[in-house]
Amino acid sequence: MKPFPRAEISRHALQHNLTRLRDIAPNSQIMAVVKANGYGHGLLNVAECVGNCTHGADGFGLARLEEALELRDGGVKGRLLLLEGFFRASDLPVLVEHDIETVVHHEFQLEMLAASQLAKPVKVWLKIDSGMHRLGIGIAEFVQAYQKLMDCSSVAKPINLMTHFACADEPQNPLTQQQINQFESLIKGLDGERTLANSAATLFWPQSQADWVRPGIALYGVSPVVGDKGTNHQLIPAMELVSNLIAVRKHKAGDSVGYGAYWTAKQDTILGVVAIGYGDGYPRNAPEGTPVLINGRRVPIVGRVSMDMLTVDLGADAIDQVGDSVQLWGKSLAVEEVAEHIGTIAYELVTKLTPRVAVALLD
Numbered sequence: 001m002k003p004f005p006r007a008e009i010s011r012h013a014l015q016h017n018l019t020r021l022r023d024i025a026p027n028s029q030i031m032a033v034v035k036a037n038g039y040g041h042g043l044l045n046v047a048e049c050v051g052n053c054t055h056g057a058d059g060f061g062l063a064r065l066e067e068a069l070e071l072r073d074g075g076v077k078g079r080l081l082l083l084e085g086f087f088r089a090s091d092l093p094v095l096v097e098h099d100i101e102t103v104v105h106h107e108f109q110l111e112m113l114a115a116s117q118l119a120k121p122v123k124v125w126l127k128i129d130s131g132m133h134r135l136g137i138g139i140a141e142f143v144q145a146y147q148k149l150m151d152c153s154s155v156a157k158p159i160n161l162m163t164h165f166a167c168a169d170e171p172q173n174p175l176t177q178q179q180i181n182q183f184e185s186l187i188k189g190l191d192g193e194r195t196l197a198n199s200a201a202t203l204f205w206p207q208s209q210a211d212w213v214r215p216g217i218a219l220y221g222v223s224p225v226v227g228d229k230g231t232n233h234q235l236i237p238a239m240e241l242v243s244n245l246i247a248v249r250k251h252k253a254g255d256s257v258g259y260g261a262y263w264t265a266k267q268d269t270i271l272g273v274v275a276i277g278y279g280d281g282y283p284r285n286a287p288e289g290t291p292v293l294i295n296g297r298r299v300p301i302v303g304r305v306s307m308d309m310l311t312v313d314l315g316a317d318a319i320d321q322v323g324d325s326v327q328l329w330g331k332s333l334a335v336e337e338v339a340e341h342i343g344t345i346a347y348e349l350v351t352k353l354t355p356r357v358a359v360a361l362l363d
Contacts, residue, residue, distance in 0.1 A: 005243035005276040005328075006358040009041045013236035014049040017219050018057060020234050025202050025209045031081060031195065032057035033216035035067060040350040041220055041239055042359045043067060044074045049361070050219070051078055061214050065091055068100045081125065083214075084135070085109055092154070095122050103127050103162065105135040110148050113155060121156035124149060125195070128186060130163040130179040142186055158191035165208070168200035169224045176201065180208050200224040203233055222335055222346045229336050239350055240330030241282075241357070245294070245322055247273035248314065257311050258303030263288055270318040271302070271311055274326045279307040281353035282328065283342050286310070290341040293327040294320055 021030060033039075038046035050057045059079030062068050065087075068080045085103040086092060089112040095102055096118050104110065105127040113122075126146060129136030137145045149155045163183045167173040183196060194210040199218035201208040204225070217223075221230040221237040230237060251257065251271045256264045274292065278284040284305045291298040292312055303311045314320050329335040329349070339346045 003358040005280050006360055007353060008240045008242060009045055009359060009361050010238050011049045011361060011363050013221055013238040014046060015053050017221050017235050018050045021202060021215050021218060022055060025213045028209045028213045029058035029211060031059045031061045031212050031214045032219055033061040033214050035063035036351045039217060039220050040353045043070055045361045047071055047076050051076060065094065069098065072098045089116060092116050092118060092122060096120055101125065105137060110145060113152050114148065116154045118154045121154055123156045125160040125162045128163045128183055130182040131175055132164050132166045139186065160192040161187045162195045165198060165201050168198060168205055171204045176205055217347055229334050237331050237335065241328040243274050243276040243326045245272045245320060245324045245326060246275045248320055248322055259306060260304060263303040269316050270314045272314045272320055274310050274312060276328060277306050277308045277310055279354065280356050286342050290338065291333060293333045295324060
């Protein structure tokens, strides 16, 4: 018997999406971003799917050193980049030992590199703050920071260069082109590889694609733009979040259901109880009317989502039974749509699933 709830991950969808992103950015190498447990899809699952296929990913982007070491321990041989960089001087020998590249975005990292004595130089990507104003070396400090890296024997040459966009998911926002112009002006004539484009920029700002693109959410078949869907770009959702009905019960008009008597039936109906809740990562704040898919039709959530279950209104004529499968999102119910109902973004839904949700890799 299959466990529930479970996230079913499609190997075919991941590989299709990688191929599609190559078509969209044909002159760029692809750094598949697999941070946050492969956006909830399973870190090693994703790396195996998109790394060990024909024309597989050229490298992997991660947030933390622990994620990179998990890939190395799992046998992944490709290029790995820490997108948040290293946090401690003691991280540097580990980067060298495991051939892991790092972003440099702050003066404290420059100081640690200058003071280090490593077995061999570490490969770095100097991150420029071109307008995101979160991480990155400022425009005024760039020349000095670049020179420090050039003078540092612990840093491999040439130095790679990168930036990150604030509003690439707003295709009409002029800030993205301003950031592109700022970046290109600053690094003109310098050696090294370049990367600017995240998922949104890869899809909507082809002039930003450069030597590498860094698709994250798009790799998983999801659009980074609110109101859009990955399927509009010939991407396939890689995750189907499914569970089962564990109760089906008649419910009278005027009766409430769930904590706080939050919802009251206006007419006689049949309710279903689904084995998933906020303890599994399904948002507690999902409002009445958020859809799930049962036996090919959409039915609305009613009452409050609780820790282990949620309740849906199956309708007065329902013939659904205990054990029937329930899709919370997937190919037939886009996670982008569910996110809009809840008032969040698809990124949050797929990455916040808890370890109680079994993850299964399917063909």
